[in-house]
Amino acid sequence: MEDCLAKKMEITVSEAEKRTGRNAMNIQETYTAYLIETRAVESQSEGQCAPVDSLWRRYSEFELLRNYLSVTYPHIVVPPLPEKRADFVWHKLSADNMDPDFVERRRIGLENFLLRVASHPVLCQDKIFYAFLTQEGGWKEMVNETGFQLKADSRLKALNATFRVKNPDKRFTELKHYSDELQSVISHLLRVRARVADRLYGVYKVHGNYGRVFSEWSAIEKEMGDGLQSAGHHMDVYAASIDDILEEEEHYADQLKEYLFYAEALRAVCRKHELMQYDLEMAAQDLTSKKQQCEELATGTVRTFSLKGMTSKLFGQETPEQREAKIKVLEEQIQEGEEQLKSKNLEGRDFVKSAWADIERFKEQKNHDLKEALISYAVMQISMCKKGIQVWTNAKECFSKM
Amino acid sequence: SSSSLLNRLQLDDDLDVETRDLFVTVDDPKKHVCTMETYITYRVTTKTTRAEFDLPEYSVRRRYQDFDWLRNKLEESQPTHLIPPLPEKFVVKGVVDRFSEEFVETRRKALDKFLKRITDHPVLSFNEHFNVFLTAKDLNAYKKQGMALLSKMGESVKYVTGGYKLRTRPLEFAAIGDYLDTFSLKLGTIDRIAQRIIKEQLEYLVELREYGPVYSTWGGLEVELSEPLEGVSACIGNCCTALEELSEDMTEDFLPVLREYILYAESMKNVLKKRDQVQAEYEAKLEAVALRKEDRPKVPTDVEKCQDRVECFNADLKADMERWQNNKRQDFRQLLMGMADKNIQYYEKCLTAWESIIPLLQDKPETK
Numbered sequence: 001m002e003d004c005l006a007k008k009m010e011i012t013v014s015e016a017e018k019r020t021g022r023n024a025m026n027i028q029e030t031y032t033a034y035l036i037e038t039r040a041v042e043s044q045s046e047g048q049c050a051p052v053d054s055l056w057r058r059y060s061e062f063e064l065l066r067n068y069l070s071v072t073y074p075h076i077v078v079p080p081l082p083e084k085r086a087d088f089v090w091h092k093l094s095a096d097n098m099d100p101d102f103v104e105r106r107r108i109g110l111e112n113f114l115l116r117v118a119s120h121p122v123l124c125q126d127k128i129f130y131a132f133l134t135q136e137g138g139w140k141e142m143v144n145e146t147g148f149q150l151k152a153d154s155r156l157k158a159l160n161a162t163f164r165v166k167n168p169d170k171r172f173t174e175l176k177h178y179s180d181e182l183q184s185v186i187s188h189l190l191r192v193r194a195r196v197a198d199r200l201y202g203v204y205k206v207h208g209n210y211g212r213v214f215s216e217w218s219a220i221e222k223e224m225g226d227g228l229q230s231a232g233h234h235m236d237v238y239a240a241s242i243d244d245i246l247e248e249e250e251h252y253a254d255q256l257k258e259y260l261f262y263a264e265a266l267r268a269v270c271r272k273h274e275l276m277q278y279d280l281e282m283a284a285q286d287l288t289s290k291k292q293q294c295e296e297l298a299t300g301t302v303r304t305f306s307l308k309g310m311t312s313k314l315f316g317q318e319t320p321e322q323r324e325a326k327i328k329v330l331e332e333q334i335q336e337g338e339e340q341l342k343s344k345n346l347e348g349r350d351f352v353k354s355a356w357a358d359i360e361r362f363k364e365q366k367n368h369d370l371k372e373a374l375i376s377y378a379v380m381q382i383s384m385c386k387k388g389i390q391v392w393t394n395a396k397e398c399f400s401k402m
Numbered sequence: 403s404s405s406s407l408l409n410r411l412q413l414d415d416d417l418d419v420e421t422r423d424l425f426v427t428v429d430d431p432k433k434h435v436c437t438m439e440t441y442i443t444y445r446v447t448t449k450t451t452r453a454e455f456d457l458p459e460y461s462v463r464r465r466y467q468d469f470d471w472l473r474n475k476l477e478e479s480q481p482t483h484l485i486p487p488l489p490e491k492f493v494v495k496g497v498v499d500r501f502s503e504e505f506v507e508t509r510r511k512a513l514d515k516f517l518k519r520i521t522d523h524p525v526l527s528f529n530e531h532f533n534v535f536l537t538a539k540d541l542n543a544y545k546k547q548g549m550a551l552l553s554k555m556g557e558s559v560k561y562v563t564g565g566y567k568l569r570t571r572p573l574e575f576a577a578i579g580d581y582l583d584t585f586s587l588k589l590g591t592i593d594r595i596a597q598r599i600i601k602e603q604l605e606y607l608v609e610l611r612e613y614g615p616v617y618s619t620w621g622g623l624e625v626e627l628s629e630p631l632e633g634v635s636a637c638i639g640n641c642c643t644a645l646e647e648l649s650e651d652m653t654e655d656f657l658p659v660l661r662e663y664i665l666y667a668e669s670m671k672n673v674l675k676k677r678d679q680v681q682a683e684y685e686a687k688l689e690a691v692a693l694r695k696e697d698r699p700k701v702p703t704d705v706e707k708c709q710d711r712v713e714c715f716n717a718d719l720k721a722d723m724e725r726w727q728n729n730k731r732q733d734f735r736q737l738l739m740g741m742a743d744k745n746i747q748y749y750e751k752c753l754t755a756w757e758s759i760i761p762l763l764q765d766k767p768e769t770k
Contacts, residue, residue: 396742
């Protein structure tokens with residue numbers, strides 16, 4: 001990727017720390033702060049490393065950054081943050097946000113988020129993003145000064161547009177449908193995977209009981225004793241091996257989760273298109289009705305019902321001067337409207353073009369990443385099978401010596 | 403042919419094939435539907451060079467009832483010996499299908515093992531009831547005759563069962579008793595663990611069966627990822643099949659053998675008790691004689707007979723225990739190695755499945 005920030009700067013979220021502090025309402029709270037370290041990438045110099053800069057950020061600041069990016073670049077599929085609360089847990093993992101395993105996985109997720117943004121050709125150039133990485137103090141104020149909150153579309157407006165838009169670009173409609181399905185299927189997958197992990201854990205752990213009973217049994221045996229005892233040890237190894245196996249699988253689940261959340265970002269872009277299209281359609285409709293009104297006034301024919309028309313019928317016609325004034329106002333409005341419509345049309349087309357370009361980029365990224373994820377999953381399974389074969393082969397060897 | 407018969411036999415490590423003169427096999431289960439009942443018979447094939455048999459080969463059909471009769475006869479006629487166990491007699495109708503292939507096969511293996519253990523026994527294999535069981539065309543007619551025939555060994559002596567209580571069991575038999583107690587306990591625990599594992603595996607299987615198809619559904623949504631996702635789905639399906647096979651094997655091959663040994667231990671403890679009673683009778687009679695304070699130092703014949711009985715019993719039992727220990731070691735070695743093997747095979751099947759989709763996952767669309 002040509003000139004993106006990721007090439008010029010090393011970014012890591014290297015540490016997580018529990019902090020206590022007072023929040024906006026002056027209430028004591030516990031939260032986790034994450035250390036962001038950055039370092040300029042030097043081209044092969046005399047082995048001298050550039051100094052590392054660092055600052056601490058908490059999750060809510062990451063959220064603020066992402067909201068800013070979503071609003072400022074509505075045509076971009078903005079990378080998602082790792083989940084706020086632990087979801088799709090299986091019994092061993094804690095659903096507690098303070099749990100060290102959760103914090104660790106979140107640290108990795110946040111680093112991944114920053115790297116995604118830094119590798120994006122458009123997003124990486126954003127000044128607020130750069131400041132997020134490099135400027136500890138006053139960053140929040142800087143973001144708020146951009147006034148991005150004002151640009152945000154209300155959810156109600158967006159929902160309204162979804163239902164009422166008449167001619168959205170078919171590709172976006174299909175894409176929205178796809179993102180809904182994707183979200184549904186990945187959620188289902190993650191839920192079942194968590195159950196599968198739970199059950200597999202049970203299978204492995206019960207084998208640990210063999211270890212104990214073989215040991216007890218070996219105590220009353222003469223020739224069989226040694227073989228039983230050592231086989232029992234392998235059963236213990238087998239039972240213990242599941243912990244690492246399932247921990248590794250969590251990384252796979254995290255990769256899937258990222259794309260679950262990406263589906264939401266995809267949908268956001270589609271919604272923005274619907275909104276813009278709806279706006280355009282409303283503006284066009286308004287212009288048409290104004291032109292019609294103007295025509296009616298000019299020709300004196302009333303084709304459309306209007307309250308003014310009724311009142312003028314009841315209370316008498318207006319004077320020609322009044323009519324002229326009205327026509328003039330309308331003509332001005334019509335001209336304004338036509339200019340607005342032109343610019344909205346242009347905006348709309350630009351949006352579609354740039355959004356679609358980013359969507360194509362996203363599709364390629366998604367296909368690549370998910371393929372890699374599936375490969376790593378298969379590799380994990382292969383490793384698990386090989387470990388299983390090893391343990392049982394060892395146990396078989398012990399049994400053969402009975 | 404005898405070579406094919408040899409292939410089907412489990413060979414005792416101690417006995418050389420050439421020294422064997424009696425080979426018995428149980429196979430070919432067949433269902434019989436009659437007006438009163440439906441039952442299964444098994445073919446019992448015998449090949450022998452022993453003089454006790456009129457012919458070198460026999461083939462008869464027997465049902466479970468017949469095996470049960472044989473075992474009872476052996477317990478009656480050879481009370482000083484350890485009689486191998488039969489698979490459980492009663493099965494809860496409705497819960498277990500008595501005529502399912504799996505059940506019949508499991509039973510057949512157990513019945514085959516039962517007869518082979520008798521065949522390998524230097525005393526039991528010469529038992530006349532055993533001979534009739536292997537050879538008679540009409541076993542029921544023989545059953546009706548009861549204990550009419552006198553055995554050549556002259557061991558149709560009935561052992562007294564009532565009244566006598568032993569004060570202390572001799573150390574070596576107490577040790578055997580303790581061993582059998584602990585042994586049964588440990589086997590019981592292993593049985594429970596094995597059942598639990600099978601249960602957990604089946605629950606895991608239920609989840610896997612839902613898991614695999616979701617990848618397929620996802621594949622339906624995608625274009626470039628369609629084949630990889632389908633591949634993963636199929637892979638998980640293959641793992642499901644492998645797991646099902648593992649659970650079935652453990653249920654059919656592992657658990658029944660464990661249970662057989664638990665039954666074996668129970669019947670052995672009963673034989674120990676019988677031995678105690680024989681010894682108790684002898685000691686009681688000896689005491690009675692001592693109390694009579696007779697001048698003649700000569701011990702009455704019936705007390706002498708009691709002493710003989712005790713000594714014979716002890717000798718038979720010790721010999722059988724040694725044989726039993728040895729066979730038990732081999733049986734468990736085979737059983738546990740079998741369990742390990744089945745697990746290895748399961749993992750190998752899964753490994754093959756996952757390794758085979760790696761090239762599919764790595765496939766670049768340009769190469770298509």
